[in-house]
Amino acid sequence: MNLLITTLGTSWGIIPELLAFTNPEDVPLFRNHPESKDHAEMRKRAGIEPVSEVWIATTSSASTAPGLANLNKWNTKSGRPLRIRVFKPTGVSDLASVKECELMRELVLRLVLHGTEQTTQSQGKLFLSLAGGRKTMSADMHTAAEHFGCDALLHVVDLGQLPEDLRRPSPDTMLEEWDSNTAACFSPILVNGRMQGRPVLDMAAPRITPSEYPIESEPVSDSIDLSPTLNERIGSILREAGNLHINFSQQLLRSTELSNFHGLYGLPPRSIDALRNTRIGNPENGTDKDSLEWLQKLPKAELHCHLGGILSPDEILLVAHSLEREIEISASKNPNLAASIQRFQEFGAQSTGEIIQAFPDWKEQRDHLTRKLRHIHTAAFILYALKDADRIREYIYRELGSTPSSFRGIGIDRYERIGDLQGSSLLQCETALRATARCLVQRCKADNIRYLELRCSPQNCTEAGLPAEKVVSILNDELHRDPSSCTFRLIFIASRHGEPSSIDKIIKLAKDMREADPGYFSSWFAGFDIAGAEYAQSPGKLREHMHPVMKECLNLTIHAGEGEPSDNIWEAVYELNADRIGHGLSLVDNPNLLTRIRNRRITIELCPSSNYQIVGFEDVTIPDSRSMKKYPLRRFLDAGIRTTINTDDPGMSLTDLSHEFHKAACMTEGGLSRWEILQLIRNSFKAAFLDSTERKNLILEAEKQILNLLV
Numbered sequence: 001m002n003l004l005i006t007t008l009g010t011s012w013g014i015i016p017e018l019l020a021f022t023n024p025e026d027v028p029l030f031r032n033h034p035e036s037k038d039h040a041e042m043r044k045r046a047g048i049e050p051v052s053e054v055w056i057a058t059t060s061s062a063s064t065a066p067g068l069a070n071l072n073k074w075n076t077k078s079g080r081p082l083r084i085r086v087f088k089p090t091g092v093s094d095l096a097s098v099k100e101c102e103l104m105r106e107l108v109l110r111l112v113l114h115g116t117e118q119t120t121q122s123q124g125k126l127f128l129s130l131a132g133g134r135k136t137m138s139a140d141m142h143t144a145a146e147h148f149g150c151d152a153l154l155h156v157v158d159l160g161q162l163p164e165d166l167r168r169p170s171p172d173t174m175l176e177e178w179d180s181n182t183a184a185c186f187s188p189i190l191v192n193g194r195m196q197g198r199p200v201l202d203m204a205a206p207r208i209t210p211s212e213y214p215i216e217s218e219p220v221s222d223s224i225d226l227s228p229t230l231n232e233r234i235g236s237i238l239r240e241a242g243n244l245h246i247n248f249s250q251q252l253l254r255s256t257e258l259s260n261f262h263g264l265y266g267l268p269p270r271s272i273d274a275l276r277n278t279r280i281g282n283p284e285n286g287t288d289k290d291s292l293e294w295l296q297k298l299p300k301a302e303l304h305c306h307l308g309g310i311l312s313p314d315e316i317l318l319v320a321h322s323l324e325r326e327i328e329i330s331a332s333k334n335p336n337l338a339a340s341i342q343r344f345q346e347f348g349a350q351s352t353g354e355i356i357q358a359f360p361d362w363k364e365q366r367d368h369l370t371r372k373l374r375h376i377h378t379a380a381f382i383l384y385a386l387k388d389a390d391r392i393r394e395y396i397y398r399e400l401g402s403t404p405s406s407f408r409g410i411g412i413d414r415y416e417r418i419g420d421l422q423g424s425s426l427l428q429c430e431t432a433l434r435a436t437a438r439c440l441v442q443r444c445k446a447d448n449i450r451y452l453e454l455r456c457s458p459q460n461c462t463e464a465g466l467p468a469e470k471v472v473s474i475l476n477d478e479l480h481r482d483p484s485s486c487t488f489r490l491i492f493i494a495s496r497h498g499e500p501s502s503i504d505k506i507i508k509l510a511k512d513m514r515e516a517d518p519g520y521f522s523s524w525f526a527g528f529d530i531a532g533a534e535y536a537q538s539p540g541k542l543r544e545h546m547h548p549v550m551k552e553c554l555n556l557t558i559h560a561g562e563g564e565p566s567d568n569i570w571e572a573v574y575e576l577n578a579d580r581i582g583h584g585l586s587l588v589d590n591p592n593l594l595t596r597i598r599n600r601r602i603t604i605e606l607c608p609s610s611n612y613q614i615v616g617f618e619d620v621t622i623p624d625s626r627s628m629k630k631y632p633l634r635r636f637l638d639a640g641i642r643t644t645i646n647t648d649d650p651g652m653s654l655t656d657l658s659h660e661f662h663k664a665a666c667m668t669e670g671g672l673s674r675w676e677i678l679q680l681i682r683n684s685f686k687a688a689f690l691d692s693t694e695r696k697n698l699i700l701e702a703e704k705q706i707l708n709l710l711v
Contacts, residue, residue, distance in 0.1 A: 006129035007137035012067030016174040021188035023050040033183035074171035112144035125151040149197025202269035257640020281671030295658040299702040301684035304605040307456035308423030309649025313392040320382040322435040344384035371463040375428035409616025428464040437478035489526035496532035526689035527555025534564040540571040555689040566590040603687035607648035608663040631667035
C-alpha cells in the first residue's frame, strides 16, 4: 500500500491536485502542464509511485463539510476511486486556540506514526503533504516527517492566477484534462526526498507503538482519549536523546563478540533491526534471487583463492584459444605434437563419452612430449577434442554432475582432479598466464571484490622455460593494470607434497625478490601458505623449513583441519604461529583451542562450496543432505571466532564469492542475517595481509559503499 497523508482546510481541490502529481495516469489534470517532463523526472528521482489510499486530517468546522462532500463525489466519479479516510480531532473546529492547535498536532503525529507502520508492513511508500489547511497544520506535518520519516514530502503551489471556475471547483472540473494555461497555475514541489526520521525515537524503551496512540476515522467519538499525548512522549525522549543513543549502541556492541562496520551503528534502529532480522538461507526461497543481487552489490574481500582453480569451463576454453598461434607454430616443428593434434581433431566430432573412454587420463597422452610442449598439448586437447564449454564441463565432472551442489564429500584427491585441465597443466607461458589473470580481474569486477589475495606456486609454472620471477612479474602486471577496481596481493604456496626442498625453493624465491627490490616486493607480496593434502605432512613437521618465514616476520596462513583432526590446527597455531587457518573445519572438536584462537584473533578462512564438495555438510536447501553433519560456521559466529568466507577454487567449484556467502547461509543452522553477512565481510578486510594504513583505507571505502547501498 502506498499512502498519502495530508491536512485539509476548506479547499478540497488540493486532494486531486496532489494526486495529479502522484497518480498522473489516473488524475490527468497536469497532463498538459508545460513542465510535465520535469514532473516525470522529479517522480523518478524521488521514487514516487501511485498511491492507493489517502488520509486527511481536518477540523470539525461546518465550513469543511461541503468540500468533503465534493471530494467524495469526485472520488466516486473518477472511475478509479481511492480509499479516502478523514480524521477530525474532537473539539477542534477552527484552530483558534492553543488547545485546538495542540490537538491537531497530536492527530497529525498519530496519523504519520500509524502510516509509517502500515506502509512498512506492506512494503509500500509513505508520502506526506504540506499543501492543505492552515500554516500550523503544515508545520505539524513537517514535524511529523522529521520524527517518523517518509518517502517524500510534497507540496502544490497555487501561483495565484486561477480562472474563476477553479476558485470554487466542482467535482466535474477536477476530472478534466486541463489545458496548458490552466495547468500552469499550479506547481507541484518535492520539498524533501526520503526522510529517515529520528533514530532516537526507536531507541527508547519501551518503544513507541501505534497501539498506544489510536486513531479513529470520521465520525469520531467524543470519548477519544488523547492523554497522555504522543507529542509529550516524543518531547521526553528527545530530552534524553544523548543517553538513549549511548545505551543503544552499547547494547548492540555487547550483543556479539565481534563488531561490525562502525558506520552501521549510526543507522536508524529500524534499519539495524531489518538487517538483523532479514535472513538468507531459507530453503523456501530456493536461490533467493533478491539476496544474491544484494550480495553482488556489496564490496567484498577474498582471502583464500588459488590461481590453479579459478577458471570455469568457459574460461578454460578462452585461455586455450589464446594459445592457438603457439599451437600452430609448435605443431609445425614437432611431428609428435602434430600427430596428437590430428588425433584430437578426429575425436572432435564424437560424443564426450567416447572422448572420456579414449582419453580417460589425457595427461598420459603427453608423456612422449618434452616438458616445454605439455601445456600446448593441453590447450590443443581442449580446442580440438572438447571444442566447447559444455563438453569441457562434461569431461571434467563426468559422474559428479556439473552443478555446484551435485556432488559432495568426494575427498580432496578426487576434487583436485577437477582442476587437471587448468593450473600448471595450462599456465606455462606468458600468454596463458595473462589470459588467466584477466579472467580473474573480470570476475572481481563483476562481483564487486575490492581486495583479493591470490595463492600461487610460481615455480610450478616454469616447465616451458619461464623463470619463477618472470611468472610473478607477469601476474602482477596484469592484476595491477586497474588498481581502482580491486587491490591484489600474492600469497606463495609451500606445498606439503613432494620433496621438502621445494618449500625451501619457494622461500628462497621470496627472499631473493625481496632483497632485489624491497619496495616492489612489499607492493604485491602478502605472505605464505602451506597447502596440499594434510595427510602428506602435518604442520609441525614443517617447522624447520618454515623457520625463515617466521624469522622474517612474514604473514602465514596454513591449510589445516579440512579433512584431518584438530591436532593439525593446534600444530599450525603452536608450532608455526599461523596468523590465519585455511578451512579449520575440525576446530569445533577442540573447545580449548577454539577459545585460544578466538582470544588471539586468529582468522578462519571458510570456503563453503569446496567444504561441501570435499568433506560434505548439510545444506538446508538440499533435502538429501539433511543427514550430514552441521557446518561449523554457526558455532564459530556464536563463539566470536573471526571467520571469513572465500571461494578456494571458484572455477572448479563453479561458484563466485557472492554465491559463497549464499551457500554459507544455506549450510548454516538458521541461515545468516544480513547483519552477519556484513560482519563476515568486515572480518575479511580486517584479516587482510596488508599494512595497517592500507587496510584501514579499504575498510573505510567498503563501509562508505555499504552505507550508500543501505541508505
